[in-house]
Amino acid sequence: MTELEQKELMVQLGRSFYERGYTVGGAGNLSVRLDENRILVTPTGSSLGRLKAECLSVLDMEGNVLEGDKPSKESVFHLAMYKANPHCNAIVHLHSTYLTALSSLADLDPENAMKAFTPYYVMRVGKLPVIPYYRPGAPDIARELGQRALMGKAFLLANHGVVVTGSDLLDAADNTEELEETAKLFFILQGQKIRYLTDEEVKDLENRGK
Ligand SMILES: O=C(O)[C@@H](O)C(=O)COP(=O)(O)O
Numbered sequence: 293m294t295e296l297e298q299k300e301l302m303v304q305l306g307r308s309f310y311e312r313g314y315t316v317g318g319a320g321n322l323s324v325r326l327d328e329n330r331i332l333v334t335p336t337g338s339s340l341g342r343l344k345a346e347c348l349s350v351l352d353m354e355g356n357v358l359e360g361d362k363p364s365k366e367s368v369f370h371l372a373m374y375k376a377n378p379h380c381n382a383i384v385h386l387h388s389t390y391l392t393a394l395s396s397l398a399d400l401d402p403e404n405a406m407k408a409f410t411p412y413y414v415m416r417v418g419k420l421p422v423i424p425y426y427r428p429g430a431p432d433i434a435r436e437l438g439q440r441a442l443m444g445k446a447f448l449l450a451n452h453g454v455v456v457t458g459s460d461l462l463d464a465a466d467n468t469e470e471l472e473e474t475a476k477l478f479f480i481l482q483g484q485k486i487r488y489l490t491d492e493e494v495k496d497l498e499n500r501g502k
């Protein structure tokens with residue numbers, strides 16, 4: 293995919309997230325690895341519904357702006373994850389409703405905020421570790437995500453939202469949508485007795501994915 297096509301895909305994906313209610317206002321940010329030395333990231337304060345290809349920020353791996361508008365204040369954590377995990381090629385950060393609700397619950401299991409009760413969740417994401425609360429843009433988020441970037445594809449930021457990775461932007465978007473849908477089901481099922489997948493069932497799905 294050319295650089296222009298990557299930019300156009302980011303604009304289109306941002307609009308699609310916005311129009312389907314996955315993001316509101318100026319919340320959230322997206323990024324993609326352009327090559328080993330550069331990433332593309334959404335500008336700070338921008339609505340994902342109204343991105344413009346020519347305004348998207350191009351950064352080197354040290355965070356220097358090479359092109360475009362002032363980058364997301366979270367570009368530090370995006371860069372930390374790309375540096376730590378060579379298989380991570382795209383990142384979606386959203387404050388989507390059900391995942392942000394989940395991130396606001398007390399006493400979440402820090403290793404996995406949502407145990408599996410559907411196979412597709414295991415096949416796309418698997419588990420959802422929790423990063424403790426830090427203010428948005430804090431370098432601590434970058435440190436924590438950098439340390440854990442090799443451990444999974446998705447992370448819940450306590451009292452904030454979700455960070456999801458993928459092999460490319462569309463893969464990261466599909467992982468995000470599956471995760472949000474699973475969180476929605478989790479809340480719909482509150483008060484009911486959920487049959488969680490057993491450890492054997494989870495392992496069987498994980499093995500088939502290899
Ligand atoms: O929650 C926040 O403030 C940020 O994490 C965010 O979602 C939007 O920040 P920018 O990407 O700098 O607009």
Ligand SMILES: [Zn+2]
Nearest residue numbers: 320387428453
């Ligand atoms: Zn945020």
